[in-house]
Amino acid sequence: MPWTRLEKHWQQQKFRVYRNRHDEALRISAALTIRRQNLLAEILADDLDGLDTIHKSRRLRQTEDELDRARIDLISARAALEAEEAQHYTHEPREARR
Numbered sequence: 001m002p003w004t005r006l007e008k009h010w011q012q013q014k015f016r017v018y019r020n021r022h023d024e025a026l027r028i029s030a031a032l033t034i035r036r037q038n039l040l041a042e043i044l045a046d047d048l049d050g051l052d053t054i055h056k057s058r059r060l061r062q063t064e065d066e067l068d069r070a071r072i073d074l075i076s077a078r079a080a081l082e083a084e085e086a087q088h089y090t091h092e093p094r095e096a097r098r
Contacts, residue, residue, distance in 0.1 A: 018081040025074040032067040039063060 039060045043053045
């Protein structure tokens with residue numbers, strides 16, 4: 001039946017979209033974590049040298065806020081992906097339901 005192939009293809013496409021969203025959220029979270037670590041290292045080095053760290057501290061707070069939002073996005077993307085995986089792998093073809 002052509003409609004079953006179409007439905008299966010649509011489900012696979014939908015699964016790929018959720019997987020891509022999750023992967024992108026994971027990459028963003030990782031990049032922000034690295035940025036946060038670098039800023040912490042810069043602040044520590046400047047503080048040891050007696051330099052002003054106010055501007056970098058602001059950037060650090062901003063990065064931490066962005067990281068919090070990215071983590072929320074990652075949690076949402078992971079939940080959506082897991083729900084889609086559960087539906088995708090337990091999905092019955094319509095013929096089997098008859």
